[in-house]
Amino acid sequence: MRTIFVLFDSLNRSAIGAYGGTAVPTPNFDRFAQKAATFTKHYAGSLPCMPARRDMHTGRLNFMHRPWGPLEPFDNSFASILSENGVYTHIVSDHLHYFENGGSGYVNAFDSWDFIRGQEYDAIKVLTQPPVARLREKFDARHYPMGGLQDGETITRRNTDQTTWRRLRHATNTIFMEEERDYPTAKCFQSALEFLELNRAADNWFLQLECFDPHEPFTAPQRFKEAFATGYKGKILDWPIYEKVTNSEEEVAEIRANYAALVAMCDEYFGKLLDWLDRENAWQTTALVLTTDHGFLLGEHEWWAKNKMPYYEEISHIPLMIWHPSMAGSGGRSVDGLTQTTDLMPTLLDFHGIDIPEEVTSHSVLPVLKGTAPERDTAILGMFAGPICVTDGRYSYYRFPEDPDGQALPAYTVMPSHLENLFSDDEMRSAELAQPFDFTKGSPLLKITLDPDIGETGQACVANWHDGSCLFDLENDPGQLDPINDEVVVSRLCVAIVAHLLKHNAPEEIYSHYGLEAHRAGMTGRN
Template structure:
């Protein structure tokens, strides 16, 4: 078996033509859909970027126990299991610089080898002690510019001084390195190649030829990095921001097309599996919001694309699966491709059976640490928030106390205790760290970041845009009971139930129907 896994970041499902998107031509995603199974009800798990990747690698939800952080000593990462149990070689090609920050430094080392392409967003790549700040200030919109060092905005404008031609763009280099791997290894057996690019994550920077079809006539400074929060820009500014996102999606489609051409050229369809997905979506003004992390987890963020070509199931090419799936299914799927059993702690299911529509789960649980707990069942979504985000009792459970950019602060750790092992920690006791308002995660992607906090239920059949919350006690009670069951199966800590006023005992179903 040979596997190519393509992972984009912030790729909106509803922008792709196989899912009905019309604003951006995506002919290569159409080509892929003709060769693959297209999954219609595929959801995220833990969010945002690195929590999503921890789910993908370990096959279990992590957002109920901790926020953004490294893989833990007890985690089962599928590349390591492939190596240990079946001798399968794994190679990672990525420009996702979060892997090299404090909060992601244990991920890439799980692969047999890796290639890191520099330059995306705030990657601390190019060193300019005295940039031409005044020239750069004139080039970039004030909302995406600062002279303060060690900030993503300032590092990004420096990095972009060195990204001039199309070949310089990190995503282009990622796919080029992927082709290098295939040139050397495509005739070998038992390998997995992960080609992962940060695009179309913000800032929406693409070569000019991809922007031309979406030209808005904007004459202001570079505006391709939206704020995280409510829309307050003028209409023409919003259109420019969206147009730049469209341009990066078009570039991603082009790069995917180059990979499909490679599969065609060397007839890899007959013996190589291809999996294409993303970590989450991105709001472009829908629900009056930009981005993620600040709002309820609407479908635009939580429901994501997934395509799988399995050469062992050629009759499934061009079909669709309506099974309810999510990101935690990827790890057991990659293991299954090579005949390796999933680890006992994994909560996901192999997607190979669900390609034909087999139903393996009643609901998909997802969320941000410290925010709502959300559930989708294919018909409804239910989003349950704590009564008071600021006053909730919540702890992080970890043996790797780091945030994105730095270790946990001494203030956070001062009141830390030791928790008994969870069912998935292989006997290891964990630090139990109280969440405090001064935590670096609190106002970034934690409780203090959220601008919406009202529990709501949506019927996706009658209200696919999630515009009108539904008042239906019967459905809410049913979904609450299912949520409790899934949280218990995840061995969620007791306060995860208390903060949402949920029963933790076996009486959950009785309690919500009385």
């Protein structure tokens, strides 16, 4: 058995023709959908990037215990488990966060990895004194603020603000993207296809091909951009700040067109993978999974991006397509049952006939591919300290904290790292030793009060939303434009939230933080 797991970042469900999208031609995603099972009610779990990947590795939600961070020593990783059972695991990725403090352990779980340089603010080549004046002429200051920086100035990560540093680094990267083959996505597929060629006669391997695109910045080769030309004549706008939309209609159209161009590139290169499977007649020996971690707002709900607003359907309702050799003759169908990101881990193990660890709280979808119904009635998702979203596929309910102070929820971890930096001295001085959870294999944890300004939690969403908890009827209001009042549905979904929290051995603080004590007492008999 061989498995190819293709993971794009921020691939919107609505951008794919097979899911009803019309703005971007996606002939290769659609071509795969004609062969695969297309899951129509697949949802994210922990958000954003690294929390989502921890879900994928471990088969359980992690957002109620900790925000962004590394794999923990006690975590089950599907990559490690596959390797321990004789399946060779390899990852090809340009996802730069894997190589920061907050992304450690993930690629190390594989037998081998190939890291492609140059995505976002990961430098292709280093210019210690970048040509600021030249770049300022090319890039719009709203997306690429360069302030008072000057040519001939040495710019370091710590002598300028984070936004300027990151965006100037990417602008500098574009100097070295002269040909299409220089783009990270092109290099990722080239590396993955080389792995496939070298191992086409072998069995018992797992390849994860993970592309950061179409995550922002929306930088695509010119031929893809030309297909979505808007007539816009201004400076480059391709990396929206996470904020309310204040752009003109012309500018919004241009930003969306830049995203569309990048999706089109992802689709075309995905087609090269399908071509290899066709050419090698490998479908009967190889499973193929295509999905993403979360979506991205492109002006919907008057917002750009994610993290700072409720996890609307555009963010949380994501694509999943799966081919398995056992499906021969029964592909091209829709699976309408509810599934979630965490289901990937047990599914990948199940593909290779490997037992699923007892700590896993999700479900393999392999039985679904063979004709049974999914096992999930509801799913919860969220960011640490942000609202908890619960959906049953018909309704989505966002339960906001009763206490807006995010510091009321401590983090539980033995890997105290933020995205880039380790926990601060102040954070570490707050640490207490906490008892093990049921998934930590007897390991106690550090209970740590986080700096509320770290920017990796759902606190920004809580601060930006003043209307309290809200319920949407997705059947009658798929755009989530008009919240409804239905106490019976709310009560039922609150019970579902508590059931998921109990299943994940959530910290005690979480029930009072979200005002769920009464619902918990009704389920457990606790006062």
